[in-house]
Amino acid sequence: MEMSEEKTKYCPYCGAQIDYKYTTCPSCGKPQPPIDGQLPLRTTGKKNALLAAILSLLITGAGQIYLGKVWRGLAYLVTVLLMGILFDGILTFDELMILGVVFSIISAWDAYRMANEINRS
Numbered sequence: 851m852e853m854s855e856e857k858t859k860y861c862p863y864c865g866a867q868i869d870y871k872y873t874t875c876p877s878c879g880k881p882q883p884p885i886d887g888q889l890p891l892r893t894t895g896k897k898n899a900l901l902a903a904i905l906s907l908l909i910t911g912a913g914q915i916y917l918g919k920v921w922r923g924l925a926y927l928v929t930v931l932l933m934g935i936l937f938d939g940i941l942t943f944d945e946l947m948i949l950g951v952v953f954s955i956i957s958a959w960d961a962y963r964m965a966n967e968i969n970r971s
């Protein structure tokens with residue numbers, strides 16, 4: 851027996867013994883299921899869109915960081931801090947708070963949208 855069992859597999863559709871590297875069965879033409887560990891699992895990449903939005907509402911950019919978009923999250927955080935510094939003395943405290951809230955909502959909406967995008971891919 852020259853042929854190792856690891857080098858071949860059986861087509862789940864027609865039962866033909868085929869090379870394990872084939873992505874489609876040469877006998878029936880059906881696509882073959884991936885070899886274990888070759889393709890990322892679909893379920894593990896799922897992100898909670900609502901959680902991402904809530905995180906960004908609480909701390910601007912936190913939702914983006916949760917989604918793994920660290921630089922995007924930090925950009926949001928730095929922008930909101932810079933706005934606070936730039937508009938200090940120009941806007942009243944209340945106006946600054948409103949600006950901060952508006953920015954949090956934008957950040958939350960962005961996080962929510964990004965999470966859905968990640969879940970779709």
Ligand SMILES: [Zn+2]
Nearest residue numbers: 861864875878
């Ligand atoms: Zn087949």
